[in-house]
Amino acid sequence: MGIKAALPSYELGLYALVVLCAVVYSGHDIFETSRESMNRKTFRENIRPGWHYFGRKMDTADFEWAMWFTSFRNFILFALSGHVLFGKICAMTAPQHRSVIYMVYGVVAVLGTMGGTYLMIILAHCLVLYTVALAKQKWLCFVAGLCSLASFKVEPFSTWQNGFVTGTFDLQDVLFYGGTGFSIMRCMSFALENCERKEGNFSIFALLKYNFYLPFFFFGPIMTFDRFHDQVHVSDLQRKQNEMWYIRLHALVHLAAIAAVDVFFHFFYILTIPSDMKFVHRLSDWALAGLAYSNLVYDWVKAAVMFGVINTIARLDHLDPPQPPKCITMLYVFAETHFDRGINDWLCKYVYDYIGEDHNNILKELLATIATFAVTTLWLGPCEIVYIWSVCNCFGLNFELWVQKFFQLQPFAGMEAKMSEAMSRRIRGFFGAANFWAIVLYNILALNSLDFAIIVAQRILLAGFPLSTLSIWFITYCGVQLIKERERILAVLEEKEGKEKGE
Numbered sequence: 001m002g003i004k005a006a007l008p009s010y011e012l013g014l015y016a017l018v019v020l021c022a023v024v025y026s027g028h029d030i031f032e033t034s035r036e037s038m039n040r041k042t043f044r045e046n047i048r049p050g051w052h053y054f055g056r057k058m059d060t061a062d063f064e065w066a067m068w069f070t071s072f073r074n075f076i077l078f079a080l081s082g083h084v085l086f087g088k089i090c091a092m093t094a095p096q097h098r099s100v101i102y103m104v105y106g107v108v109a110v111l112g113t114m115g116g117t118y119l120m121i122i123l124a125h126c127l128v129l130y131t132v133a134l135a136k137q138k139w140l141c142f143v144a145g146l147c148s149l150a151s152f153k154v155e156p157f158s159t160w161q162n163g164f165v166t167g168t169f170d171l172q173d174v175l176f177y178g179g180t181g182f183s184i185m186r187c188m189s190f191a192l193e194n195c196e197r198k199e200g201n202f203s204i205f206a207l208l209k210y211n212f213y214l215p216f217f218f219f220g221p222i223m224t225f226d227r228f229h230d231q232v233h234v235s236d237l238q239r240k241q242n243e244m245w246y247i248r249l250h251a252l253v254h255l256a257a258i259a260a261v262d263v264f265f266h267f268f269y270i271l272t273i274p275s276d277m278k279f280v281h282r283l284s285d286w287a288l289a290g291l292a293y294s295n296l297v298y299d300w301v302k303a304a305v306m307f308g309v310i311n312t313i314a315r316l317d318h319l320d321p322p323q324p325p326k327c328i329t330m331l332y333v334f335a336e337t338h339f340d341r342g343i344n345d346w347l348c349k350y351v352y353d354y355i356g357e358d359h360n361n362i363l364k365e366l367l368a369t370i371a372t373f374a375v376t377t378l379w380l381g382p383c384e385i386v387y388i389w390s391v392c393n394c395f396g397l398n399f400e401l402w403v404q405k406f407f408q409l410q411p412f413a414g415m416e417a418k419m420s421e422a423m424s425r426r427i428r429g430f431f432g433a434a435n436f437w438a439i440v441l442y443n444i445l446a447l448n449s450l451d452f453a454i455i456v457a458q459r460i461l462l463a464g465f466p467l468s469t470l471s472i473w474f475i476t477y478c479g480v481q482l483i484k485e486r487e488r489i490l491a492v493l494e495e496k497e498g499k500e501k502g503e
Contacts, residue, residue, distance in 0.1 A: 005421035005488070012485055015478035022475045026290030027268075033287055034059075034269040037279065046272040050265070058262075061271035064174065065302060069258055079109050080313055083214050087317050096235040099209045102317070106212035114175060117164045122183050126211060129184070130204045133191035141195060145188035146378060152180045153381045178218045181379065185346060186211050189225040192350055202229075215313045219306060221322045221342025224349060228319070237318050247315050254308045261301060270294045274452045285459050285468040292444050292456045296328040299447050303339050328439075332432040332480050334396040337439055343379065347372050365401050369394045385446055392442040400435070425484060432484075433476035 037043060038057055050058025060066050068076065083105055090101040111119050125148050132144040151157040162176055190207045202225075210228050211217070265271075270291055274280060283291070304324040314321040322342040331337050338344035353359075356368030373390040380386045407413070416424055437460070445453035460472060 005425040007422055007425065007481065007485065012481065015481050018475055018478045019482065022286075023290075026286045026293075029284055029287035030268050030270065030273075030290050030294070033273065033283060034267060037269065037273070040276075040279070042276045042279070043269070043272050046275070047269060051262070056266045059265040059269040059272050061269075061275065062302070065261070067174070068306070069262075079113075080215065083109070084313060084316055091237055091318070095237050098317070099232045102214070102232070103209040103212045106214035106217055107208075109214050110179070110212065110217065114172075114179070115165060117166070118176065118179075121161055121164065122180065122211075125180070125184060126187055126207055127204070129187040129191055130207055133194040134201055136195045136197075136201075138192060138195050141188060141191035145184060145191065146375070148187070149181065149184045149378055152177060152184065153378055175218050178220075182217065182220050182222060183211055185222055185343070185379070186216075186225070189222070189346060189350070193225045193229075196226075215310045215317075216321075219310065221307050221310070221340060222346050223319070223321060223342065224346060231319050232317075234318065243315075247312060250308060251312050254305050254312065257301060257305050257308075261298070261305075268294070270298060274448045277451055277455065280452065280455055285464045285472075288456055288459050289468075289472055292440055292452075293328075295444055295447055296440055299339060300325060300328050307340075307342075329479070330483055330486070331439055332436045332483060334393065334400050334435070334439060337393070337443075343376075347375060351375055359401070362398075362401060362405065366398055369397045385450060388450065389442065389446040392445070396435075396438055396442060403431070425481075429477050429480045429484065430473075432480040433473055436476050436480060437472075 035056075038047060040047075046059060046061040047057045048060050050056060083102070086101055086105050087098060090098045107119070110122070129141075129144055129148060132141055135141075152161065158177075161180075162173070165172070165176060187207065190202065190210060194202050206229060209232070210225055213228070213232075216223065273283075273291060274295070280288070280291075304327075307322075307324045311321040311324070322345055325339050325341050325344075326336055352368050352372045354368075355371055356365050359365050359368070373394040377386050377390045380389075407416070416427075419427075441453055441457050444456065459468070461469060464472075
């Protein structure tokens, strides 16, 4: 059945009311739990004094957020402001050379932040992978790239290379592994795109300009080399209508999101509570479900803010970077689940779509997903929790295709053909609701812990059956229908715009 199947407005209104009441009820449960546990001994390490005019302590369990927006906020702002300033001057005076200015500024910033040894390590890996790229053999580029990536992700090689870098500031390890990991992925993209080039080779200068673009260097997102190379060498720099207005708007939205998260952490200790399993066992089923869901929403917000700030700077440089990840609230299929659209685009282009082709063949899809999650496992850093996360998500992605193929068989296909489009949408919504919670459970084990994921699964599926299980399933079904309605409206608008352009 088509995506444009509509439901009555009163039915959608009921779904919205159910979801709103459930969110308020679960949120109130988490709020009360946070207030009562504020002075708990096991939470002292992460629950610390916050903004004094709130009169409450703040959840500071996320090290990365605290580093980005408190301790190292001024340094990050200074470095990125310098990039914008020099980039703007160059764009106004010599736009054809702006890629060189970006590279020089990036090299100087990396040198000043991490030191000469770190820069030499990055350059050495770039040189090795550039040499391999000259052979124009994709399999060789993959093998060399994955070996290079493994040298930063697998012991004892990662510790050995990290040992060369001197310094003791808190963000050093994050910058070291972020910069090296993204650099290797960029070098692999360069090598694979060089293989596609029919005549000649790209210069190593092109690789360095691509890799040392500062906004993308440490934290991504990744733009594939072909897109970056084409966009950064455009010398006729013109803005689309209202483009600067949208850039300013997005910047204000990101600032508002940062402030909102800080306020939120004064009232909801969603990151610290899952660290105490004894305390988690005391929570109600509703609080536990809300806690699991809110952890994924927060991780999306963090990724959206981080990539959003970087993307705003990239747009000021006249680039079109990868979009922020799709909100977990909008996801009910594994095929659209990702928290880094840049990595997702990279994997789809060079692995998933390359092997899986149109993704209709079960065997090819299985091989494509196994290869994709194998590379993802190496990218994240091989360990037990990453293995479990990869296996679960790989299974979920394949299981979706298996179910789809199964229900395309008779008599199911014939039964659906006889249904109204609205009824087909309702039935698919119940399957989507189950899939939504599979996505939540498969991902909180990586964001929180395996123990927390097991407790959530046991309480929702076993201990809470049938009342909690069926009620949460129905509420999620209501949410899925609201998502489908949004998709339907967007599809109708897109079709309308297409017709207007055709005329």
